[in-house]
Amino acid sequence: MTSTIDNVVSTTGLTKRYGKTITAVDALDLEVRRGEVFGFLGPNGAGKTTTLRMLLGLIRPTSGSARVVGRRPGEPAGLARIGSLVESPAFYPYLSGRENLKVVADYAGLSLAGIDAALDEVELLPRAKDRFGTYSMGMKQRLAVAAALIKEPELMILDEPTNGLDPQGVVEMRTLIRRLGTGSRTVLLSSHLLNEVEQTCDRVAIIRKGKLVAQGRVDELRGQATLIVKASPSDAARQSLERMLGKAAVAGVDGTLRLSVSPDRAPDINAALVSAGIRVSELRPAERTLEEVFLSLTGEAA
Numbered sequence: 521m522t523s524t525i526d527n528v529v530s531t532t533g534l535t536k537r538y539g540k541t542i543t544a545v546d547a548l549d550l551e552v553r554r555g556e557v558f559g560f561l562g563p564n565g566a567g568k569t570t571t572l573r574m575l576l577g578l579i580r581p582t583s584g585s586a587r588v589v590g591r592r593p594g595e596p597a598g599l600a601r602i603g604s605l606v607e608s609p610a611f612y613p614y615l616s617g618r619e620n621l622k623v624v625a626d627y628a629g630l631s632l633a634g635i636d637a638a639l640d641e642v643e644l645l646p647r648a649k650d651r652f653g654t655y656s657m658g659m660k661q662r663l664a665v666a667a668a669l670i671k672e673p674e675l676m677i678l679d680e681p682t683n684g685l686d687p688q689g690v691v692e693m694r695t696l697i698r699r700l701g702t703g704s705r706t707v708l709l710s711s712h713l714l715n716e717v718e719q720t721c722d723r724v725a726i727i728r729k730g731k732l733v734a735q736g737r738v739d740e741l742r743g744q745a746t747l748i749v750k751a752s753p754s755d756a757a758r759q760s761l762e763r764m765l766g767k768a769a770v771a772g773v774d775g776t777l778r779l780s781v782s783p784d785r786a787p788d789i790n791a792a793l794v795s796a797g798i799r800v801s802e803l804r805p806a807e808r809t810l811e812e813v814f815l816s817l818t819g820e821a822a
């Protein structure tokens with residue numbers, strides 16, 4: 521059992537419907553823990569943005585509930601502790617990066633003292649005096665992150681922050697995301713890119729058509745390992761394994777069987793086959809890549 525105290529975000533049955541036919545988010549149970557970089561992974565249209573908008577109180581759920589930094593979504597005391605990049609913010613092209621952040625801080629009633637620290641954290645301090653209009657896409661996006669950092673949020677919510685960036689901008693943004701997640705700050709990042717989540721996140725939730733299909737540590741999900749068995753006679757091996765593990769856990773062709781069980785069970789399985797008079801020529805774990813996990817769960821190309 522994990523304590524709910526350390527969940528920065530938790531949702532229970534969170535659902536958003538549009539009209540009678542569209543269920544954008546379908547009974548979602550999410551748990552984001554303090555201090556982690558959490559990846560919210562799913563193909564386009566899966567319901568990521570809709571979920572993040574509900575967490576920020578920008579739209580209301582149809583049913584279900586959510587707690588974010590210990591508050592109901594949209595409560596001012598909670599919003600004060602959340603930085604977000606969900607809609608791209610508007611900056612003035614003729615003002616410098618620093619001047620734009622002053623506008624943001626003034627508007628939000630925040631002290632100007634945190635501006636240079638925020639610029640430093642996104643590595644824009646050397647360009648702080650340059651006009652926003654001269655920034656690259658990546659710098660513009662990093663300034664948006666800095667704007668969210670001024671209030672020193674304990675939770676950062678980033679909706680597909682690398683979309684539209686060139687390859688260098690993508691690399692810089694991913695480095696920044698990892699850095700944002702050091703210490704006690706929590707980062708909730710959505711993405712449709714598997715390798716992005718793999719590179720930046722500690723834990724991940726995978727959604728498809730609004731439904732949660734997996735949630736866990738990246739290494740755990742990848743490690744939903746299988747056992748490969750070669751044994752003869754292969755028909756007898758198959759029957760014996762199906763009796764032992766259930767039909768659903770045994771798959772395979774041409775005498776090579778793939779068992780959906782933990783590799784820890786290899787010794788038991790070997791002993792059972794041998795005692796049934798079956799000769800085992802191979803028994804080894806096969807780790808799936810996160811890509812295989814993603815494909816099998818979402819049925820779509822990553």
Ligand SMILES: Nc1ncnc2c1ncn2[C@@H]1O[C@H](COP(=O)(O)OP(=O)(O)O)[C@@H](O)[C@H]1O
Binds near residue numbers: 542571
């Ligand atoms: N305001 C809306 N009205 C009707 N349908 C919507 C609305 N917003 C989102 N949707 C639908 O909800 C689904 C999820 O969308 P979205 O949350 O934007 O997905 P993602 O961010 O994962 O790409 C999509 O089918 C989308 O068309």
Ligand SMILES: [Mg+2]
Binds near residue numbers: 568569570679680
């Ligand atoms: Mg989206």
